[in-house]
Every structure is written in C-alpha cells, then in structure tokens.
Amino acid sequence: MGVTIKDIAKAAEVSYSTVSKALRDSPLVKEPTKQKIIKIAHQLGYQPNVAARSLVSKKSQTIGVVWPTIERVTHSALVTGLNKQLEELSYTTLISINEMEDAINTFNRYQVDAIVAFNEKNSREPAKSTVPIVTYGIAHEDSPFPTVDVNRKQAIQTAVDHLARTGHRSISYIGDMVQEDHLQEEKVEGFRQAIKDYDLELNSTSIIKVNDLASYDGYEAMKELLKKTDHPSAVISGSHDLSKGILRAIQEAGRSIPEDISIISYDNIPATEDLELPLSTVGVPLSTITEKLSEILIALINEETVEQSIYLKPELNITQSCKAWNGGETNE
Amino acid sequence: MGVTIKDIAKAAEVSYSTVSKALRDSPLVKEPTKQKIIKIAHQLGYQPNVAARSLVSKKSQTIGVVWPTIERVTHSALVTGLNKQLEELSYTTLISINEMEDAINTFNRYQVDAIVAFNEKNSREPAKSTVPIVTYGIAHEDSPFPTVDVNRKQAIQTAVDHLARTGHRSISYIGDMVQEDHLQEEKVEGFRQAIKDYDLELNSTSIIKVNDLASYDGYEAMKELLKKTDHPSAVISGSHDLSKGILRAIQEAGRSIPEDISIISYDNIPATEDLELPLSTVGVPLSTITEKLSEILIALINEETVEQSIYLKPELNITQSCKAWNGGETNE
DNA sequence: TTGAAAGCGGTACCAG
DNA sequence: CTGGTACCGCTTTCAA
Numbered sequence: 001m002g003v004t005i006k007d008i009a010k011a012a013e014v015s016y017s018t019v020s021k022a023l024r025d026s027p028l029v030k031e032p033t034k035q036k037i038i039k040i041a042h043q044l045g046y047q048p049n050v051a052a053r054s055l056v057s058k059k060s061q062t063i064g065v066v067w068p069t070i071e072r073v074t075h076s077a078l079v080t081g082l083n084k085q086l087e088e089l090s091y092t093t094l095i096s097i098n099e100m101e102d103a104i105n106t107f108n109r110y111q112v113d114a115i116v117a118f119n120e121k122n123s124r125e126p127a128k129s130t131v132p133i134v135t136y137g138i139a140h141e142d143s144p145f146p147t148v149d150v151n152r153k154q155a156i157q158t159a160v161d162h163l164a165r166t167g168h169r170s171i172s173y174i175g176d177m178v179q180e181d182h183l184q185e186e187k188v189e190g191f192r193q194a195i196k197d198y199d200l201e202l203n204s205t206s207i208i209k210v211n212d213l214a215s216y217d218g219y220e221a222m223k224e225l226l227k228k229t230d231h232p233s234a235v236i237s238g239s240h241d242l243s244k245g246i247l248r249a250i251q252e253a254g255r256s257i258p259e260d261i262s263i264i265s266y267d268n269i270p271a272t273e274d275l276e277l278p279l280s281t282v283g284v285p286l287s288t289i290t291e292k293l294s295e296i297l298i299a300l301i302n303e304e305t306v307e308q309s310i311y312l313k314p315e316l317n318i319t320q321s322c323k324a325w326n327g328g329e330t331n332e
Numbered sequence: 333m334g335v336t337i338k339d340i341a342k343a344a345e346v347s348y349s350t351v352s353k354a355l356r357d358s359p360l361v362k363e364p365t366k367q368k369i370i371k372i373a374h375q376l377g378y379q380p381n382v383a384a385r386s387l388v389s390k391k392s393q394t395i396g397v398v399w400p401t402i403e404r405v406t407h408s409a410l411v412t413g414l415n416k417q418l419e420e421l422s423y424t425t426l427i428s429i430n431e432m433e434d435a436i437n438t439f440n441r442y443q444v445d446a447i448v449a450f451n452e453k454n455s456r457e458p459a460k461s462t463v464p465i466v467t468y469g470i471a472h473e474d475s476p477f478p479t480v481d482v483n484r485k486q487a488i489q490t491a492v493d494h495l496a497r498t499g500h501r502s503i504s505y506i507g508d509m510v511q512e513d514h515l516q517e518e519k520v521e522g523f524r525q526a527i528k529d530y531d532l533e534l535n536s537t538s539i540i541k542v543n544d545l546a547s548y549d550g551y552e553a554m555k556e557l558l559k560k561t562d563h564p565s566a567v568i569s570g571s572h573d574l575s576k577g578i579l580r581a582i583q584e585a586g587r588s589i590p591e592d593i594s595i596i597s598y599d600n601i602p603a604t605e606d607l608e609l610p611l612s613t614v615g616v617p618l619s620t621i622t623e624k625l626s627e628i629l630i631a632l633i634n635e636e637t638v639e640q641s642i643y644l645k646p647e648l649n650i651t652q653s654c655k656a657w658n659g660g661e662t663n664e
Numbered sequence: 665t666t667g668a669a670a671g672c673g674g675t676a677c678c679a680g
Numbered sequence: 681c682t683g684g685t686a687c688c689g690c691t692t693t694c695a696a
Contacts, residue, residue: 002440002462004673015683020675030681045460050441051383051392052673056688060383070412076402083429092438095427097415106424108334109382110442128377130334216548216577245548336689347667352691362665384689388672 003044011040023048054111063297064107064131065095066117074213075118077269078136081290082116089294104129114297117145132300136293137183146300148292148310150268150284152183153190155314159236159264159282160194162316167325168234168262169200174208174221174246175238175266184213187238187266205232213238218245226253233325234262240269243279251276258323264316278319284312335376343372355380386443395629396439396463397427398449406545407450409601410468413622414448421626436461446629449477464632468625469515478632480624480642482600482616484515485522487646491568491596491614492526494648499657500566500594501532506540506553506578507570507598516545519570519598537564545570550577558585565657566594572601575611583608590655596648610651616644 005023009016014033022029022037023046029037054060063086065079083093094112096103100119107115108130115133133145156173163171173191177184188207195202205228210217218237225231226249237243243265247257255261257277268283292310299306337355341348346365354361354369355378361369386392395418397411415425426444428435432451439447440463447465465477488505495503505523509516520539527534537557542549550569557563558581569575575597579589587593589609600615624642631638 006673016673017675017684018682020673021682024675028681033681047437047440047462049387049443049673051387051443052688053675054688055381055383055387055673055690056675058688070402070408080402080429087430093428093430094438095429096425097412097427098419098425105379106426108379111381111383130379214548215546216551216580219548248548338689348689349668349691350666352689353666356691360665365665381689384672385691386672387674387689388691390672 002049003041003046004049005046008037008041008044008046011044012037058111060111060113061090062092062094062110062112064103064110064112064115065093066098066100066103066107066115066119067095068097068099068103068119070097075137077286078289079118081286082293085287085290085294086297089298091297104131104133107131113301116293116297134293134296134300134306136289143309146296146306146308146310148289148296149312150289151311151314152186152266153193155266155282155284156187156190156236157194157197158314158316159266160191160198162318162322163234163236163262163264163325164194164198164200166322168232169325170230170232171195171200171234171236172206172208172225172232173236173238174210174218174225175213175236175242176207176209177213178209178211184238191236210238210242213241215241215245215248218242219249220245222246222249223253226250226255232261234264234322237263237265240265240267240279243267247276247279257321262322262325264318264322277321280316280318280321282314282316284314288312334381335373335378336381337378340369340373340376340378343376344369390443392443392445393422394424394426394442394444396435396442396444396447397425398430398432398435398439398447398451399427400429400431400435400451402429407469409618410621411450413618414625417619417622417626418629421630423629436463436465439463445633448625448629466625466628466632466638468621475641478628478638478640478642480621480628481644482621483643483646484518484598485525487598487614487616488519488522488568489526489529490646490648491598492523492530492532494650494654495566495568495594495596495657496526496530496532498654500564501657502562502564503527503532503566503568504538504540504557504564505568505570506542506550506557507545507568507574508539508541509545510541510543516570523568542570542574545573547573547577547580550574551581552577554578554581555585558582558587564593566596566654569595569597572597572599572611575599579608579611589653594654594657596650596654609653612648612650612653614646614648616646620644 005016005019009019019037022034023041050060086093096106100117112131115131117133117135119135119138135143135145135147137149138147175184176188205225208221210221237246250257250261257263264280264282266283267281268286296306337348337351341351350361351369354366418425428438432449440461444463447463449465449467451470467475467477467479469481470479507516508520537560540553542553569578582589582593589595596612596614598615599613600618628638
C-alpha cells in the first residue's frame with residue numbers, strides 16, 4: 001500500500017491531523033512546520049487517497065465524461081479541450097466509454113461531482129443519478145438534463161446569408177449524410193431553409209450527399225459537382241475534413257478559390273493544419289463550447305440553477321476563400 | 333447524498349452488517365433475508381459507494397487506461413475492445429487522457445487495481461506508482477514496465493514472404509510516413525528486410541511515402557503507382573484505411589484484383605465494413621491483443637510474475653485479393 | 665444466522 | 681498553532 005498521512009506524521013514527528021492541515025495548505029499551521037511536512041510528503045511520494053478523502057468531504061474534484069462513441073472522432077477534440085479546461089479549474093476528468101446508463105452508474109458509485117454526457121440518442125428513461133448531469137449535442141427536445149449544444153442550423157443559415165448578400169445565387173451544400181445522422185440533418189435543414197428565405201434555386205445539385213464526413217468524401221463530391229457546366233459559385237461544406245477534400249478537387253480541376261468558387265466550411269476546431277489557403281468557417285469555437293460546459297458544470301456542482309437548454313450561437317469567420325459574386329465576369 | 337446500507341438496514345429491519353453481507357451474496361445470510369434485502373436495495377436505487385468500499389477492501393475493481401492520444405483513432409477500437417473484455421471480468425474501465433505521469437498519479441489516488449498505458453514515447457523516468465502498470469505499443473527496448481506489443485515488423489515480413497513464395501517479384505509497400513512515426517517505421521523496416529532476404533528488387537517505387545494513414549493517402553499513392561508502366565504485381569498496405577483508398581484507385585484505373593495486382597493489408601481490426609472484395613490481411617486480431625492485455629492485468633493484480641516483454645505474433649489471412657503470379661501471362 | 669464493533673485514510677471540529 | 685477525536689460508508693472479524 002501507499003504512503004498515508006500517518007506515515008508522514010511519524011516521519012515529521014507531528015500528529016496526523018497537523019499533516020492533513022499542512023497538506024491542505026491550511027493557515028492554521030506554522031510555515032516552517034508546513035514546509036517540513038510538505039517536503040517529507042514529497043520525499044515519500046505521497047498521493048492522497050481519493051477514496052478516503054471523498055468519503056468524508058463528499059467531493060471528489062472529479063468530473064465524469066460519458067463518451068460511448070469514441071470511434072467518432074468528432075468529439076475527441078472537444079473532450080481534449082474540456083479535459084484541459086477542467087484541469088485549470090483543478091478538476092480531474094475521467095472518461096467512461098460504456099453506455100450512458102452504465103457509465104452514469106459507475107460515476108455515481110465513484111462519487112464524481114458532476115457528469116457530462118456525449119450521447120447521440122436521448123436515453124429513454126432518465127437514468128437516476130445523485131450526481132448532476134449535463135448533456136452535449138443531444139436533441140434539445142425534451143432531454144431530462146440541462147443541455148449544451150451548437151446551433152448547427154443557424155450556422156449554415158449564417159453561411160448562406162453571407163454568400164447570398166455578397167451576390168451568390170447558386171450555392172451548394174456538401175455534407176448530407178447517406179446514413180441517418182441527426183447532427184448532419186440539422187445542418188441540411190438550415191441550408192434548405194436559408195435557401196428558401198433568400199428565394200434561391202434548390203435543384204438536384206444543391207445538396208450533395210456523402211457516405212461519410214472524411215476527406216475523400218468531400219473530394220469525390222466536389223469532383224462530381226465540377227463536372228457540371230453550371231456548377232455553383234459557392235460551396236458550403238459540412239465538416240473540416242470534407243473541406244480538405246473539396247479543396248483538393250477544386251485544385252485538381254484547375255479552378256481557383258475564390259475567383260471561380262467560394263467556400264465556407266462548417267467547423268469548430270481551430271484551424272490547426274494550415275491548408276494552402278485559410279478557409280472561411282462558420283461554427284462555434286471549441287473553446288466557447290468547453291467554457292460553457294465547464295461553467296454549467298461548476299454551477300451544477302454549486303447547486304445553482306442553470307438554463308435547461310443552451311444553444312450556442314455560431315460565429316462566421318470570412319477569409320480569402322470567399323469573394324463577392326458578380327455573375328462570373330472579371331471585375332477589372 | 334445517495335442511499336447507504338444503513339438506509340437499507342432500517343427499511344429491512346436488520347443490522348447494516350447483515351445488509352453488507354447480503355449484498356455481497358455471502359452464504360452467511362439466510363436466503364429469504366437476502367432476497368428481501370436485495371429487493372429493497374433495488375427499490376431504493378442503491379449504488380455502493382466505491383470510496384468506502386475500496387477504502388477498506390483495498391480493491392476498486394477498476395482498471396485505469398492512460399490514453400493521452402485520443403486524437404489518434406488507431407487505438408479507439410482497441411480501447412473499446414479492452415473495455416468490453418474487462419467488463420466481462422467484472423472490472424470497470426476508466427480512461428484518462430492526461431499525460432502519462434499525471435494520469436498515473438490520478439489513478440494511484442483513485443486506487444485503481446492496475447493501469448494500462450498507451451503511450452507513444454517511453455517516459456523518461458518510470459513514474460512511481462503503487463499500482464501495477466502494463467504498457468502497450470511502446471518500444472520494447474527498456475520500458476520500466478511489462479509491455480505488450482504487436483510484432484509489426486514480423487507482420488510485414490510474413491506478408492512479403494507469402495507473396496514471394498507465390499511468385500511475386502515486384503512488391504510495393506504503401507505506408508511509410510512522411511512524419512516520424514515509430515510504429516510505421518517498424519513496418520517499413522520489416523518490409524525492407526524481407527525484400528532483402530528474398531533478394532527482390534528495392535527501387536524508388538518499392539516504398540511509397542504517405543502523409544497520413546487515411547483513405548485518401550492510399551488512393552493518391554496507388555494512383556501515382558499505377559501510372560508507371562512497370563507497376564508492381566503486389567502491394568502491401570500499412571493500414572486498413574490506406575487499403576480502402578488503394579482499392580478505389582485500382583478500380584478507377586480499370587485494373588482488377590487479384591488478376592492484375594494482389595494486395596495484402598496490415599490490419600488488426602476485424603473486417604467490419606464489407607468492402608467489395610474481402611481483403612487479405614496480416615496482423616494480430618484485436619481480440620488477441622485485448623485478451624493478452626487482460627490476462628497480464630489480472631496476473632499483475634494477483635501479484636504473479638509476468639513476462640517483461642510480450643511480442644504478439646501476427647496472423648496472415650489470405651483471401652481472393654491475392655493470387656499467385658506467373659509473370660503476367662494469363663493462365664489458361 | 666445475525667449483530668456489534670473495529671478500522672480503512674482522511675477531514676474538521678474542539679480543546680488545549 | 682497543535683493534538684485528539686468523531687465520523688464518512690463499508691467490509692470483516694468476533695460474539696451472541
């Protein structure tokens with residue numbers, strides 16, 4: 001077994017309650033004593049026993065993340081960001097990839113202070129949990145828990161709005177999923193509605209289906225689209241990966257951005273890779289999401305009331321990948 | 333706070349130590365009493381407090397997984413499999429995405445029974461841990477902990493071996509990484525050596541570099557390769573994703589498998605998607621890896637001695653994607 | 665077969 | 681400022 005505060009007490013020749021105080025940096029211990037104790041604790045490689053501590057304090061300084069769909073890369077950046085954010089708030093993050101209900105039970109047994117659930121489907125019965133829960137990305141409908149989500153519909157609408165206002169009349173959206181995917185459908189829905197609002201044409205090449213959201217799918221879709229004589233003057237892409245493929249296809253076809261075609265990508269990941277050209281994006285920055293999530297978590301832990309449903313507003317970020325459209329004629 | 337055994341004791345009108353026994357299914361409790369207690373516990377939605385339990389029993393029935401590189405999809409299937417396997421052994425899996433040392437400290441505080449670390453780089457100083465640790469995929473060199481790993485070098489050698497024995501003289505390997513990547517280099521090394529052993533030619537198109545291991549990279553590489561008049565009669569691919577792209581490129585070029593070209597893919601994921609044709613693969617099945625890992629974990633927990641370095645032998649699985657080579661002439 | 669009581673490693677309160 | 685002690689929820693002897 002590991003080192004306990006009693007071992008430290010013996011070594012430091014003080015009572016173990018003094019050790020406890022010193023280690024918690026209590027002002028009730030004289031500075032030299034404190035230093036001595038801390039030093040000894042360090043030498044002995046002391047690690048406080050969470051079990052014992054949370055047993056009495058009822059707090060574990062731990063947040064449980066329920067993430068059954070690790071295979072979905074989409075959330076890994078988010079989880080990474082959240083982990084980091086919570087670390088700064090001196091919380092430890094623990095992840096379970098079990099199903100919602102199992103995971104929640106586990107975290108309850110572990111007495112985590114709060115739970116974030118990334119779940120695709122709404123759980124039928126609101127799992128009974130002593131620990132407060134916030135969900136992310138779940139249909140806002142009638143989740144039994146407070147929910148944080150990105151307004152994907154609005155994101156795409158914002159993109160269409162920008163393009164329409166800058167003269168584009170023919171816009172395509174690449175990213176409708178062949179398989180059912182609630183999150184993607186929301187984007188498509190936003191596109192459809194915005195096109196309608198602006199009274200633009202909606203034809204067979206306006207919404208392009210893809211098998212997956214990977215780079216190749218974007219490439220394939222765009223290649224196909226460029227074969228048409230009357231290809232759109234602007235494209236909105238459903239994900240960063242798709243966009244990479246789209247750029248490749250455009251480049252390969254010898255067309256140029258933004259002269260021949262403007263592009264806006266849905267994306268909440270900060271542009272890590274530098275693509276050849278900085279992509280215009282629309283979406284909620286990852287940091288905004290993790291900040292909001294942490295905020296809710298902390299509020300929940302402090303038993304404050306929180307909004308039942310938070311819908312994050314996307315930001316539009318226009319770069320050189322977009323240009324006003326003047327009917328295809330050169331401007332000079 | 334949640335329900336405790338005392339609440340149950342009160343409701344069942346027995347002492348709380350009896351409740352404890354009943355819930356642990358001890359033979360020291362009469363069957364009817366036991367049933368009654370279990371029923372009440374269930375009604376009350378009792379969840380045993382891990383903190384209290386592990387405080388006294390010194391066991392938490394939990395395995396910690398250190399997985400700092402979640403962004404790397406490679407391991408997600410493995411973690412999923414391991415989680416499932418351990419669940420069957422009635423262990424709970426908890427994941428930390430913090431750096432090795434932090435994560436190990438966290439798990440020590442949590443008194444997990446053992447730790448699995450997926451780490452790319454060998455940690456400089458063997459973090460001091462009370463809890464036994466096993467690492468996966470780390471250079472077998474001189475890890476301070478027992479290690480389980482796949483023999484990637486041997487995998488590729490096995491593939492070359494098969495192809496060479498069935499008449500192939502010109503074989504290419506697609507999957508050398510542009511960025512440094514230890515795991516990939518091992519495969520390339522295996523390829524190089526096997527080619528040498530069989531006295532085959534090693535030219536500029538024998539080993540194809542890729543930017544990443546995604547589908548598109550395979551597509552691009554294969555497309556390039558097929559432009560050569562004297563393209564190889566067989567290709568070995570470094571990953572399942574690469575293979576998907578490779579198949580697409582071959583198909584697009586109007587060539588056929590295995591008539592024009594044979595292909596073997598490095599892969600340990602069970603063929604989930606059915607590609608058009610079943611791919612020949614070489615690698616260690618995921619289940620073998622997770623079984624071995626669990627086995628070591630359990631042994632470690634029981635304080636048995638384990639091998640310091642376990643190197644799993646890859647399996648070759650040949651399907652219709654490979655065919656003996658007779659110099660390019662038709663056989664009939 | 666059941667109950668009482670000790671104690672796991674800490675925290676926090678109270679007395680000195 | 682330091683030490684003593686009750687107790688968190690549970691497991692595990694030991695007695696009844």
